[in-house]
Amino acid sequence: MIELFSADTPNGKKISIMLEEINFEYKLTKVDISKGEQFNPEFIKISPFSKIPVIVDHDNNESIFESGAILMYLGEKSGKFYNKENRLKINQWLMAQVGYVGPMIGQHHQFHHYNSGKSKFGEERYFKIAERIYTELDHRLSNSKFLSGDDYTIADIGTFPWIARHEWHDIGLSNYKNLTRWYNDISKREAVIKGFSFMNKNEVIPKP
Ligand SMILES: N[C@@H](CCC(=O)N[C@@H](CS)C(=O)NCC(=O)O)C(=O)O
Numbered sequence: 001m002i003e004l005f006s007a008d009t010p011n012g013k014k015i016s017i018m019l020e021e022i023n024f025e026y027k028l029t030k031v032d033i034s035k036g037e038q039f040n041p042e043f044i045k046i047s048p049f050s051k052i053p054v055i056v057d058h059d060n061n062e063s064i065f066e067s068g069a070i071l072m073y074l075g076e077k078s079g080k081f082y083n084k085e086n087r088l089k090i091n092q093w094l095m096a097q098v099g100y101v102g103p104m105i106g107q108h109h110q111f112h113h114y115n116s117g118k119s120k121f122g123e124e125r126y127f128k129i130a131e132r133i134y135t136e137l138d139h140r141l142s143n144s145k146f147l148s149g150d151d152y153t154i155a156d157i158g159t160f161p162w163i164a165r166h167e168w169h170d171i172g173l174s175n176y177k178n179l180t181r182w183y184n185d186i187s188k189r190e191a192v193i194k195g196f197s198f199m200n201k202n203e204v205i206p207k208p
Contacts, residue, residue, distance in 0.1 A: 017195030093155035141178035
């Protein structure tokens with residue numbers, strides 16, 4: 001059984017979506033990052049940078065931090081969405097998500113959504129970068145069904161929850177037709193709908 005330590009954020013949703021996709025039984029332990037629970041000494045033992053998500057695999061007592069590493073672990077363990085033959089491609093798109101797409105869109109959330117009016121420089125910088133990411137993903141998806149090729153993989157699972165915050169971005173997802181096609185395809189998956197609302201059963205995936 002997997003224990004998922006998480007909060008209701010895009011990084012958190014990646015793992016609940018994956019667990020639903022592979023149909024693993026899991027127990028959710030909420031970490032309230034707005035109250036500083038990520039700094040509890042017990043949590044730091046499994047999360048050295050005090051961040052969610054983390055999983056503990058109670059089958060072997062392994063704990064895993066970093067969402068990309070967790071997706072790889074679950075992909076290997078389940079044999080799903082992390083095809084051995086395509087790993088070089090999947091790893092690139094997954095690393096791009098954890099090292100670029102997530103952190104940059106996260107900054108856009110900070111400056112544009114949570115703290116607008118506080119820094120013109122920050123707002124403009126991350127708006128432009130977020131827009132550029134939409135364009136880059138749209139370009140990739142103009143010649144590939146999913147990010148790493150023909151199949152839906154952990155790279156798509158990692159990226160989807162960031163684009164699902166598109167209403168906060170004010171970039172206009174529907175103007176990016178390939179990204180919208182990809183987004184709509186993934187939004188329809190039963191496991192994605194379930195994993196997306198893992199903390200709030202009434203939450204629905206925003207339409208483009
Ligand atoms: N690189 C990490 C990023 C995780 C991350 O930024 N988590 C945020 C929530 S989305 C967090 O736990 N923030 C609490 C803090 O930094 O104190 C991953 O991909 O797992």
